[in-house]
Amino acid sequence: MVNKNRMNRVAAAMAAAALVSVAVPAATAQAATAPRIDLKVLVVDDGGSSVEAITTELRDTGVPFTRVALGTANRPVIDAAYLADTVDGRPRAKYQGVVLPNENPFGEGSAEMVALTAYETAYGIRQVDAYTWAHPGVGLEYTDNGGFSGQLDGTRAAVTAAGTAGPFGYLGGQVAFEDNSPLVPESFGFMGKPRAGYTSYLDAPVGSGRASLVGEYAHDGRSELVVTFGYNQYQQQFRLLARGIVDWLTQGVHLGQSRNYFAVHVDDVFAPDARWSKELNCTPGDYACPGGEGKESTIRMTAADARYLAQWQQTKGFKLDLLFNAGAGEEWKTQNGGTDALTAQLVADRAGYRWMNHTYTHPFLGCVQNTDTVPWTCTRNAQGAVNWMSRAEISAQIRDNNNWAAAKGITTDRSELVTGEHSGLKTAPQQPQDNPNLAGALADNGVKWAGSDNSREPAQRAVGAALTVPRHPMNVYYNTGTNAEMADEYNWIYAARAAGGSGLCEDNPATSTCLPAALDVNTGYLQYIAPQEARTALRHVLANDPRPHYVHQSNLAEDRTLYPVLDQVLDTYRALYAPSAPLVNQSMKGTGVELSRRTAWDKALADGKVTAYRIGTAVTVKAPSGTVAPVTAPNGTRKQLLLGTADFGTAYAGTRSTWTAPEPLQSAVTLRLPG
Numbered sequence: 001m002v003n004k005n006r007m008n009r010v011a012a013a014m015a016a017a018a019l020v021s022v023a024v025p026a027a028t029a030q031a032a033t034a035p036r037i038d039l040k041v042l043v044v045d046d047g048g049s050s051v052e053a054i055t056t057e058l059r060d061t062g063v064p065f066t067r068v069a070l071g072t073a074n075r076p077v078i079d080a081a082y083l084a085d086t087v088d089g090r091p092r093a094k095y096q097g098v099v100l101p102n103e104n105p106f107g108e109g110s111a112e113m114v115a116l117t118a119y120e121t122a123y124g125i126r127q128v129d130a131y132t133w134a135h136p137g138v139g140l141e142y143t144d145n146g147g148f149s150g151q152l153d154g155t156r157a158a159v160t161a162a163g164t165a166g167p168f169g170y171l172g173g174q175v176a177f178e179d180n181s182p183l184v185p186e187s188f189g190f191m192g193k194p195r196a197g198y199t200s201y202l203d204a205p206v207g208s209g210r211a212s213l214v215g216e217y218a219h220d221g222r223s224e225l226v227v228t229f230g231y232n233q234y235q236q237q238f239r240l241l242a243r244g245i246v247d248w249l250t251q252g253v254h255l256g257q258s259r260n261y262f263a264v265h266v267d268d269v270f271a272p273d274a275r276w277s278k279e280l281n282c283t284p285g286d287y288a289c290p291g292g293e294g295k296e297s298t299i300r301m302t303a304a305d306a307r308y309l310a311q312w313q314q315t316k317g318f319k320l321d322l323l324f325n326a327g328a329g330e331e332w333k334t335q336n337g338g339t340d341a342l343t344a345q346l347v348a349d350r351a352g353y354r355w356m357n358h359t360y361t362h363p364f365l366g367c368v369q370n371t372d373t374v375p376w377t378c379t380r381n382a383q384g385a386v387n388w389m390s391r392a393e394i395s396a397q398i399r400d401n402n403n404w405a406a407a408k409g410i411t412t413d414r415s416e417l418v419t420g421e422h423s424g425l426k427t428a429p430q431q432p433q434d435n436p437n438l439a440g441a442l443a444d445n446g447v448k449w450a451g452s453d454n455s456r457e458p459a460q461r462a463v464g465a466a467l468t469v470p471r472h473p474m475n476v477y478y479n480t481g482t483n484a485e486m487a488d489e490y491n492w493i494y495a496a497r498a499a500g501g502s503g504l505c506e507d508n509p510a511t512s513t514c515l516p517a518a519l520d521v522n523t524g525y526l527q528y529i530a531p532q533e534a535r536t537a538l539r540h541v542l543a544n545d546p547r548p549h550y551v552h553q554s555n556l557a558e559d560r561t562l563y564p565v566l567d568q569v570l571d572t573y574r575a576l577y578a579p580s581a582p583l584v585n586q587s588m589k590g591t592g593v594e595l596s597r598r599t600a601w602d603k604a605l606a607d608g609k610v611t612a613y614r615i616g617t618a619v620t621v622k623a624p625s626g627t628v629a630p631v632t633a634p635n636g637t638r639k640q641l642l643l644g645t646a647d648f649g650t651a652y653a654g655t656r657s658t659w660t661a662p663e664p665l666q667s668a669v670t671l672r673l674p675g
Helices: 004-015 049-061 111-123 161-165 236-250 303-316 326-335 341-348 391-407 438-444 483-494 524-541 562-576 588-606
Strands: 036-038 041-045 065-069 084-087 090-093 097-100 126-129 148-151 156-159 174-176 188-191 198-206 209-219 222-227 264-269 321-324 354-357 449-453 466-473 549-552 611-615 618-622 629-633 638-640 645-647 650-652 655-660 669-672
Touching (some): 084 111, 090 111, 097 111, 111 222, 174 562, 222 236, 303 562, 588 629, 629 669
Parallel strands (some): 097 126, 126 222, 321 354, 466 549
Antiparallel strands (some): 156 174
16 A cells, blocks of 8 residues: 555655756767667666566566665766766667656765766656656646546546557556545545646546646656655556656566466366365364264355356356366266266366366375374384385376376376376475475376466476476355355455354464454455456456466356456456457466576576667677577567568567567577567
């Protein structure tokens, strides 16, 4: 949440400040030799949430930047030598864009602001004012002349025609400011009417007119992107604008790339899931459910649920990943008269889904568990060593599931695997290491990508020759089939003891927030839980996060609790974005490759082994051998081949981008920008 009082003090101080600008001799601005402009951004950081948000966008999309922290001892002085020099006889601008906390964070008469102004003018470098107030110094009227200052929660802003034609053309038009709680102020800012030289990109209604929240101020040979509201990296209004801010700052040419990813894994397909007990406040069948013996109940999709799923996918234009346990399905079939209409329906519709191996019968693939204790522990042999599931047993679980699918005509990518409960991977605190037999079993079956739980292990890591792919758990519980069951279990976890909950939220205030009151079990899921979970998932989507989300087949059964969440995510996204920025629903393998490339790229940047610059309409990118570089460029950009050129990248959100490397016999990537 933005600190309103702090920003009011900042605004008051800034009212007395004047932007310092200097004239640059024409000979400097129009040098005979085209300058080299390095593809790196300078970030001047005051510690505020708005600069932090932009910095996060740069980091998470792979854009290199240098951060200068104001107020710290021994920070570099921003002067002419810090900003520019000469390389091989050619003038060099060390930064292609500048992010400032506001239009002049150094104070009136600052030599550093004079140097920045001269630099931006000489090299055509753009500047983002991360958060400032509406006043003539940034091309806006004061708020008392048709403007506004105050809380912006729930404001319905809109992209202007200039914004659509410019940096925010990937948006559908509306930018709604979050208003998640009537009890908590979430946004504060200013809206002002444009003066000469100011072009508004985002505005909102004020009285009978409209006033600007984001716009470009062109003056004195410079361009500033002026943002007049506070924000943090998680808020939807910033996430919607983040891509456009970076593209505007870099003039559409930069290292790094961004997509809006959304993939949903449905675990336990063909297998039944245990059901939550409202009476016991636990799940009978689970070892940690005292009194549950003989009260077990399960949830399993029906053929009607499968037909509904196929129809929903077609209507929504969105495909789910079905992670299946064929052996568990065969066991269910044997126990239920030898027929299984669900499996028959899903197999008949097999071409409509992406399928993934979830092991044959969903056993725990780690240590041999002792479930006589709560929590469970790993059993040990007479010598005190942990008993592990064997390599042969793990391998059979993978192989048998693959063979069953092949016999049914189901296509799978055998390089992908998600084990039941992500077992076999380390599980703190009981099993602090991977099953030492897991890596060999993965190799035996050609598995290169192993799903993991993002809430436990958000970073990708190696398991032998395989790499993990972290998955986001969705807060739609595996052990509930109805909306009322969901709300009841949610109350048990998140309500205080006085409200009938377990008190877990009271005991762990750093990781969990108690509900102000228990939810109505009849309405709580649809009115509170589903919208909240949709917002969380959408936040991941808008943050260039490729990690898939996962749920369970039980969420497609009975009340079909998953669909309200997915409907809200998909419908909201498609209302917010133009068709040029579709959701990217990629395979787990595709996500694994993306994450591994990001890791290598971040290391190359951290090691200072990337060189990238622009001279006129030519862009050169050099990275360590074997490292592919993410690059974004305007439509019409061509990649230089050994002979001739080819279209660069793929189109997304109004630009073209891809991971790219030099062609054979080349030492660098060379791009030719459109005239």
